[in-house]
Every structure is written in C-alpha cells, then in structure tokens.
Amino acid sequence: MVTSGSYGTNSENPITCIVADGVFCFAVDIAKQIGVPLLYFDTISPCGLWTYLCLPKLIEAGEFPFTGDDLDEIVVIAPGNEGFLRRRDLPGFYRTKDFSDPNIQSVLKENRNLPLAQGLIFNTFEELDASILSEMSKICPKIYAVGPLHTHFGMGKNSGKIKIEWGSRSFDSRQSRGNENSPRAMDKDTAKFILLS
Structure with missing residues (x-):
C-alpha cells in the first residue's frame, strides 16, 4: 500500500495514521518511515496485556524465571x-x-515497541480497568478505553458509532466514515484532533 504509492503523501488519500494490533511490532518502523502517528489497538484485555508488560520488571526483580x-x-x-x-x-x-523461548522473546519485543506508539486503544471501559489503565498511562500517556465494543453495534441508528471523549473535546467514529457501510481513511485534521488533544 505505502510502497506502491497508492496512499503515499502525494496521493489523493494519503495515510495519516496507522492503527495496528499491539503484536505487530513492525508497525513502529513503518509509521516512523512514512512519518505518521501510530496507535496500537490491543484486542487482549488491559489486564492481560499488563501481565506481558510486567515481564521485564519480573526479570529485573529475580522473580522470573x-x-x-x-x-x-x-x-x-x-503494579495495579x-x-x-x-x-x-x-x-x-x-x-x-x-529465556530464548519464542513467546518470551516476542513479549520482550512488544515491551520495547509499545511505548513508542502515540496512543493505545482498548476494548474496555474506565470503571472496569481503572487501576491497570492508570499504570499503562505511565508507559503511553494517551490511553483510549472505547469498549465494550459489542455495545456499539446492532443498536439501530447508533450502530457502529464509537465516541472517544477527553477534556471538553470528542471524536465521533462517524467522522472517519463516508457512510454507514463504507469505511474510508481518516483525514489529517481528524487524526491530529485525536492525537494532539
């Protein structure tokens, strides 16, 4: 997509932001290479991810292995x-x-790359994971709890609507769509609004 020039900076619809699963560590390099922000959307629960992120601390404290x-x-x-x-x-x-176990090495790599993202998105809500989200904000200050996602779908006119609020500003997911069934690239102003607010 990027290397073909179809979505390069000079195209009609340039890539303005990358949203990737947290296990895709290569996304850090791609975002850096094309000069766009990176948001990790971790499908694992914040508590589950936090157990991964604590691995270096466990090693340092001698608790692991x-x-x-x-x-x-x-x-x-x-912590938390x-x-x-x-x-x-x-x-x-x-x-x-x-220590050379592939899973351990993968978790350690994710630990190095996750803090390089401009934000983390989770399928949770503040009341459920407040203590863990607070700990995560020490690693990546922009945390977006947008869940539970299943409540956003199948609700008539609100179907597919997700709203991220912070301070006195908000972002409505419909701002990034052409119409209900036609997702499109997020425009630069919307991406800046999310990342810089």
Whole structure:
C-alpha cells in the first residue's frame, strides 16, 4: 500500500495514521518511515496485556524465571495487581525456564515497541480497568478505553458509532466514515484532533 504509492503523501488519500494490533511490532518502523502517528489497538484485555508488560520488571526483580512449582505464590512485582495476582494467573509461557523461548522473546519485543506508539486503544471501559489503565498511562500517556465494543453495534441508528471523549473535546467514529457501510481513511485534521488533544 505505502510502497506502491497508492496512499503515499502525494496521493489523493494519503495515510495519516496507522492503527495496528499491539503484536505487530513492525508497525513502529513503518509509521516512523512514512512519518505518521501510530496507535496500537490491543484486542487482549488491559489486564492481560499488563501481565506481558510486567515481564521485564519480573526479570529485573529475580522473580522470573520462577523457582519452585508453587503456582499459587503471589507475584509481587505487578503494579495495579498487588496482593492478588498469582503465578497461575499469568500466561502459560511464563512457566518456562528458557529465556530464548519464542513467546518470551516476542513479549520482550512488544515491551520495547509499545511505548513508542502515540496512543493505545482498548476494548474496555474506565470503571472496569481503572487501576491497570492508570499504570499503562505511565508507559503511553494517551490511553483510549472505547469498549465494550459489542455495545456499539446492532443498536439501530447508533450502530457502529464509537465516541472517544477527553477534556471538553470528542471524536465521533462517524467522522472517519463516508457512510454507514463504507469505511474510508481518516483525514489529517481528524487524526491530529485525536492525537494532539
């Protein structure tokens, strides 16, 4: 898309922002290369992602790799989850003793790239994940809780409408669409409004 010139800066519809899944670490380089902002839309829950983001802290504190087989042991180094997160609550690959495990390496790479995004979008709402979203904002200050997404669909005239609000300004997802069934590229002013507000 970008290399073909179809959506380059001189095209009629240039790319003005990249929204990518958080596991697509290569999106950082692409956004940087074409000079547009990057937003990661993580489909995993904020709590689930936070367990990934705590891995470097666990390594630094000597809590990972785990010693012993007690999966009910409390994980001490997991801000926002103090006192109740157990080893068994972490993803299964945390039980490996091998730092070269592909899953561990993937998580460490995601840890390096996620803070380079201009924003993180989650399918959650503030009341559900407030403590974790607060911790995440220390890594990436622009956090957008737009969920639960399923409530935005199948509701007659409001179908497909998502509204992001911050301060006294807001962004309505319909501003980035041609019509109900025809998604299009977000214009530059709308992208700036979201990212710079």
